[in-house]
Amino acid sequence: MPFSNPSRSVLPTFLVIGAMKCGTTSLYYYLAEHPEIGMSHRKETDFFLATHGAWDRGRDWYTRQFPTEVPERGECAPNYTKRHLFDDVPTRIESICPDVKLIYLVRDPIERTISHYRGSRRDGREQRSFEAAVADVDTSNYVLTSRYHFQLQPYLEQFSGEDLLVVTAEELDSAPTSTLRTIYRFLDVNPAFENQRVGRRFNDSVGKKKLAPWTRWLSRQVPQSLKDRTRPYLPLHWLPGERIPRPEVSPETRARLEAVFRPDVEALRDLTGRDFSAWSV
Helix, strand or coil: CCCCCCCCCCCCCEEECCCCCCCHHHHHHHHHHCCCEEECCCCCCCCCCCCCCCHHHCHHHHHCCCCCCCCEEEEECHHHHCCCCCCCHHHHHHHHCCCCEEEEEECCHHHHHHHHHHHHHHCCCCCCCHHHHCCCCCCCHHHHHCCHHHHHHHHHHHCCHHHEEEEEHHHHHHCHHHHHHHHHHHCCCCCCCCCCCCCCCCCCCCCECCCCHHHHHHHHHCCHHHHHHHHHHCCHHHCCCCECCCCCCCHHHHHHHHHHHHHHHHHHHHHHCCCCCCCCC
């Protein structure tokens, strides 16, 4: 254990633990506006990941990621709810932040799965069709990340349910002011604060690859007729500005995903007392 006699004065008081593609970037910037809240200098420290994270850098490094002049401090790290890739995250969190509060952003699991897939396509990390990428529902990263109650189970073994707030991306998008006030009350900060960033979208380029200036210039030099002829043979991430289309989901695949997500959503309903009526599952 790399920590000894930890002073908790500059440790986070809350963590937004996910989920990926559910609005954590927007929430990070919204929360950073509140005068009683200080967000980590980088959105995702990934400190509590034993692999591909910063755990080995030690507690002192972690405390330097947060401002000291505010009563509430937090970070947004969607990788903290990918237990199929990174295990024992809740145990590590509890070992140095036993009193931390947890916020979990979720959305319609099928929509999140599709968005996750499109993001991977956009970044050039996924070449398979959507159907192939979710074919094995027991191992698909896209599917498992959308099983929210499954992801929460290790946290419920370490933390009280009173220290967990589940928020939907749908309500953060459609009613950001009231949703933020719910979060402010959960964090014991002034709920009447008027957030000037409400309504502004962050990380809203889902489905479209960002362009460097030189790639935009290069794209303009290539005749459209040549683009049209070569497009079917090139990976999408080689095509500057190419829109990543929403994948077609066959009725069979949708039914299979619904069958996987339905019991998980039911368990989440039982846990939270919420109906998630806007969801398709």
